[in-house]
Amino acid sequence: MGNKILGITDFILFSSIALISIFGLILLYSATNQDIDVVIKQGTKLIFCFTLMLLIGSININKIKSLTPYIYLLCIVLLLVTLFWGHDSKGAKRWIIFYGFSLQISEILKIIVPMMIAWYISNYEDKEIEFKKLIISFIIIFIPIAFIVKQPDLGTSLIILLCGLITLFLSGIKNNHIKYLVGLFLIVTPLIWRFFLLPYQKQRIMTLIEPASDPLGSGYHIIQSKIAVGSGGFFGKGFLNGTQSQLEFLPERGTDFIFAVFAEEFGFFGILILFLFYLAIIIRCINIATKAKTYYAKILAGSITSIFILLILTNISMTIGLLPVVGVTLPLLSLGGSALLSVFIAFGIMFSINRRI
Amino acid sequence: MRKSFLDLNRVNSEKLFSRRFILLLIILSILSLLLITRLYYLQVISYEHFDTLSETNRIKYIPTPPRRGVIYDRNNIVLADNAPLYSIEINIKEAKDIKTIIDAVNVEIGLTASEINIFHKKKLKYSHHNSIILKSNLTESEIAKVLSIRYKYDGLDVSASLLREYPYKKISSHVLGRIGYIDKKDLTRLDKKKYQSSKYVGKTGIEKYYENHLHGTPGYKHVEINARGRQLRDIDEKPSIPGKDLYLTIDIELQKYMYSKLLGYTGSSVAINPKNGEILAMISAPALDPNQKLWKLDFDQEEASNLKSPMFNRATHGLYSPGSTIKPIMALNGLHKNIINASQEFYAGPFFQLPNNSRRFRDWKPKGHGTVDLEKSIVQSCDVYFYMLANNLGIDNISSFLKYFSFGDKTGLDMPYEASGVLPSNNWKLKNIGTNWTDGDTVITGIGQGYFSATPMQLAYSTSIIANKGSIVIPRLNKNSKPIKSKEVLKKENFLKNAISPEYWETITDAMYKVVNQKNGTAYWATKNKRNNIAGKTGTVQVYELSQETDERSKENIPDHLKDHSLYIGFAPRENPKIVIATVIENVGGGSKYAAPISNEIISYYLDKIREKN
Numbered sequence: 013m014g015n016k017i018l019g020i021t022d023f024i025l026f027s028s029i030a031l032i033s034i035f036g037l038i039l040l041y042s043a044t045n046q047d048i049d050v051v052i053k054q055g056t057k058l059i060f061c062f063t064l065m066l067l068i069g070s071i072n073i074n075k076i077k078s079l080t081p082y083i084y085l086l087c088i089v090l091l092l093v094t095l096f097w098g099h100d101s102k103g104a105k106r107w108i109i110f111y112g113f114s115l116q117i118s119e120i121l122k123i124i125v126p127m128m129i130a131w132y133i134s135n136y137e138d139k140e141i142e143f144k145k146l147i148i149s150f151i152i153i154f155i156p157i158a159f160i161v162k163q164p165d166l167g168t169s170l171i172i173l174l175c176g177l178i179t180l181f182l183s184g185i186k187n188n189h190i191k192y193l194v195g196l197f198l199i200v201t202p203l204i205w206r207f208f209l210l211p212y213q214k215q216r217i218m219t220l221i222e223p224a225s226d227p228l229g230s231g232y233h234i235i236q237s238k239i240a241v242g243s244g245g246f247f248g249k250g251f252l253n254g255t256q257s258q259l260e261f262l263p264e265r266g267t268d269f270i271f272a273v274f275a276e277e278f279g280f281f282g283i284l285i286l287f288l289f290y291l292a293i294i295i296r297c298i299n300i301a302t303k304a305k306t307y308y309a310k311i312l313a314g315s316i317t318s319i320f321i322l323l324i325l326t327n328i329s330m331t332i333g334l335l336p337v338v339g340v341t342l343p344l345l346s347l348g349g350s351a352l353l354s355v356f357i358a359f360g361i362m363f364s365i366n367r368r369i
Numbered sequence: 370m371r372k373s374f375l376d377l378n379r380v381n382s383e384k385l386f387s388r389r390f391i392l393l394l395i396i397l398s399i400l401s402l403l404l405i406t407r408l409y410y411l412q413v414i415s416y417e418h419f420d421t422l423s424e425t426n427r428i429k430y431i432p433t434p435p436r437r438g439v440i441y442d443r444n445n446i447v448l449a450d451n452a453p454l455y456s457i458e459i460n461i462k463e464a465k466d467i468k469t470i471i472d473a474v475n476v477e478i479g480l481t482a483s484e485i486n487i488f489h490k491k492k493l494k495y496s497h498h499n500s501i502i503l504k505s506n507l508t509e510s511e512i513a514k515v516l517s518i519r520y521k522y523d524g525l526d527v528s529a530s531l532l533r534e535y536p537y538k539k540i541s542s543h544v545l546g547r548i549g550y551i552d553k554k555d556l557t558r559l560d561k562k563k564y565q566s567s568k569y570v571g572k573t574g575i576e577k578y579y580e581n582h583l584h585g586t587p588g589y590k591h592v593e594i595n596a597r598g599r600q601l602r603d604i605d606e607k608p609s610i611p612g613k614d615l616y617l618t619i620d621i622e623l624q625k626y627m628y629s630k631l632l633g634y635t636g637s638s639v640a641i642n643p644k645n646g647e648i649l650a651m652i653s654a655p656a657l658d659p660n661q662k663l664w665k666l667d668f669d670q671e672e673a674s675n676l677k678s679p680m681f682n683r684a685t686h687g688l689y690s691p692g693s694t695i696k697p698i699m700a701l702n703g704l705h706k707n708i709i710n711a712s713q714e715f716y717a718g719p720f721f722q723l724p725n726n727s728r729r730f731r732d733w734k735p736k737g738h739g740t741v742d743l744e745k746s747i748v749q750s751c752d753v754y755f756y757m758l759a760n761n762l763g764i765d766n767i768s769s770f771l772k773y774f775s776f777g778d779k780t781g782l783d784m785p786y787e788a789s790g791v792l793p794s795n796n797w798k799l800k801n802i803g804t805n806w807t808d809g810d811t812v813i814t815g816i817g818q819g820y821f822s823a824t825p826m827q828l829a830y831s832t833s834i835i836a837n838k839g840s841i842v843i844p845r846l847n848k849n850s851k852p853i854k855s856k857e858v859l860k861k862e863n864f865l866k867n868a869i870s871p872e873y874w875e876t877i878t879d880a881m882y883k884v885v886n887q888k889n890g891t892a893y894w895a896t897k898n899k900r901n902n903i904a905g906k907t908g909t910v911q912v913y914e915l916s917q918e919t920d921e922r923s924k925e926n927i928p929d930h931l932k933d934h935s936l937y938i939g940f941a942p943r944e945n946p947k948i949v950i951a952t953v954i955e956n957v958g959g960g961s962k963y964a965a966p967i968s969n970e971i972i973s974y975y976l977d978k979i980r981e982k983n
């Protein structure tokens with residue numbers, strides 16, 4: 013194909029990602045009260061991420077597959093490093109800092125865990141996934157989760173679990189096993205609530221059910237965010253005119269709640285347009301997944317597509333108070349490094365998968 | 370074995386993938402559609418609800434307190450003004466760790482142990498307030514130091530407010546009263562709208578009585594704020610309306626002089642202009658400096674170290690037996706009832722006895738006054754004459770006549786909580802003591818002792834009626850008020866002016882003149898300046914009844930708190946009275962020794978000053 017230069021193997025996909033990312037910078041300008049420094053810093057990170065994406069895109073997918081277990085192991089080691097020498101912020105050790113860059117490994121694992129599952133299962137193509145393989149797959153998922161729970165970061169752990177399960181589902185585990193897993197889930201969840209959740213984590217979930225019960229405490233963020241979204245109306249208040257965000261009623265405007273800023277300033281109409289762009293990305297990804305040649309590539313492309321949709325849905329649900337605030341950013345729009353890196357690695361892989369067509 | 374469409378078939382793994390992928394995409398699509406529906410509901414259907422919330426979120430209503438009216442004396446000298454006050458406040462609802470904040474402030478500007486102690490007391494007592502003052506009256510450098518650490522502590526703030534300033538301090542304190550923080554009790558009675566932004570309210574004295582006049586109407590500001598509560602810009606404003614100024618009848622120069630005369634004593638003095646009821650000066654001693662005492666607690670501290678209830682306004686609350694100062698009115702009563710006539714002479718021995726009763730009602734003069742007529746009885750304050758007179762009048766006559774001079778009733782003065790005193794009567798005793806009135810009770814009422822009690826204000830008021838020969842003026846402190854005489858007062862005035870012969874008024878004022886200006890008068894030697902034609906009457910009130918057997922009154926051996934009260938009433942000039950005075954000095958001794966000279970000096974000071982002016 014003609015447009016395979018630099019790993020851009022799907023032009024529509026590439027331009028949609030680029031458009032949303034650039035728009036993300038503009039939105040960030042509004043979300044940070046017109047702090048151009050933050051925007052420039054984020055722009056720099058974006059350029060780096062784009063380069064990395066195209067670099068990965070130009071690598072053969074089989075090469076990536078063969079590297080997968082090593083990348084996975086490297087990530088586990090880095091998680092250990094985080095746990096012992098990580099940077100402490102707000103009572104959680106989630107970051108490692110080198111050369112001034114802070115990296116949250118748990119974010120990267122959202123893509124690495126599916127890669128590892130895909131690698132493991134695809135090694136046994138045309139064979140049944142019996143109980144032993146299922147157990148090993150779960151070990152792959154739970155080793156990093158154990159470290160991340162310890163940080164503590166329950167939200168990201170849950171998301172990684174979900175990512176792993178999606179991959180497992182797509183890679184064809186038995187129906188019976190799915191039934192058992194659902195049964196196990198129903199038994200274990202109440203036990204986790206009872207014995208493992210910290211009070212602040214319970215609080216988050218409780219305020220979700222009734223935010224008005226604590227309007228100035230944990231419910232505050234949810235209430236302010238809902239006000240921001242709702243007061244946006246159909247056409248929005250206009251760029252830089254969102255009172256909720258400009259007057260700083262919205263918490264975490266650049267990261268977790270960037271969607272509220274968007275919804276307030278661009279309204280329901282703006283959201284529909286944004287969704288069209290996301291839809292373009294998703295359709296291209298589905299296309300890549302269906303056309304993928306190898307079993308590894310297929311499972312991985314399907315997983316990435318599904319996870320991408322899932323993250324968008326989770327973030328927005330969080331913003332409008334349908335899910336607890338679990339710290340999931342909005343892919344391509346939210347401020348941040350590690351989450352961005354994770355998304356661009358995923359798209360790099362998509363481009364790489366597309367190369368082999 | 371039954372095979373469902375999803376069942377694993379490794380030969381067809383690609384097909385299985387496609388099926389599951391499609392299934393997953395369908396689930397995610399349904400979730401997406403639900404989410405879009407939810408967004409539509411929030412943004413389009415509930416738009417107005419959230420729009421209102423967003424508007425109210427960012428607009429803050431800030432009430433602006435009105436400036437309190439300034440209080441002036443009769444010559445436009447400022448008695449109470451407002452001055453900016455900077456204080457360190459701790460918002461006890463916001464502060465996370467109050468102790469840390471206090472420590473930090475202590476490091477910056479230094480706090481005394483009592484300041485910290487009082488803060489903790491206030492915190493308990495005024496827990497309905499958000500902010501409690503830690504230290505007031507900051508200097509500029511203290512303000513700067515505290516502001517420099519403010520950002521570190523939630524709840525720490527420096528507040529600026531207008532505070533009442535009383536330049537005459539103790540001198541004017543009982544007249545003006547004070548303002549103080551609005552407390553829980555105030556909250557229940559005050560108009561919430563009017564006081565939404567006010568911190569202080571008049572607590573006592575004029576500040577309390579004229580609270581509505583002085584307070585003003587608050588305004589408001591709509592301000593756009595951000596989430597941290599920082600004010601970004603004003604949206605609209607309605608300025609507050611300052612409270613009205615108040616002009617008092619007090620002559621602060623006279624007040625100052627009166628204060629200096631009473632300094633060191635416990636007691637009270639009231640000076641009234643009998644022509645219009647204007648209160649020229651009113652002192653209750655001791656007094657406290659009301660400046661910057663915004664909590665009652667501030668006073669309690671000082672009061673504890675002080676001896677004789679300095680918070681208590683003796684002028685309007687102190688109840689004293691009128692003693693011999695009541696004799697002119699008793700005499701008038703006797704003349705009116707034709708029980709005596711002015712020239713009739715009696716023999717007054719050392720004591721009076723009721724028939725069939727061994728109790729001796731002694732005269733203050735151990736040997737008695739000998740032959741006395743009405744004038745001599747007043748001039749020399751003969752007790753036995755008035756024992757006889759009272760006995761002949763009977764209590765019903767006495768109490769109904771005293772009623773015309775408003776004893777046992779409020780004068781109608783514009784001060785909060787005026788005491789009424791006790792007008793002795795059969796009914797009163799039955800109700801309050803529970804026993805029947807006795808003839809002995811009547812006898813001592815004749816010299817203003819026993820159950821009879823009145824405030825210095827009431828004494829000045831009744832004296833103004835004597836000075837006016839029956840005309841009644843309601844005492845007042847607000848120069849611009851026109852007190853309306855009630856029907857009852859008009860009825861009294863009608864009686865006093867028309868039913869009592871002018872000749873009788875002349876008789877008693879003449880006798881009072883001689884008290885001061887005739888050599889044997891009880892206030893003669895006490896009055897150096899005789900230019901002002903003062904008429905007066907001394908009184909000595911027994912606080913402690915000596916036993917019947919003690920013939921010699923060895924007053925020197927009595928402890929201070931059992932010593933006699935010294936009383937005096939007077940007015941001048943006799944023909945055309947311009948000032949009336951009533952003075953009570955507690956526990957010092959005879960009326961002619963203390964209250965009379967003090968009062969007459971005050972009268973002379975005032976009249977000399979008027980003369981100078983003209």
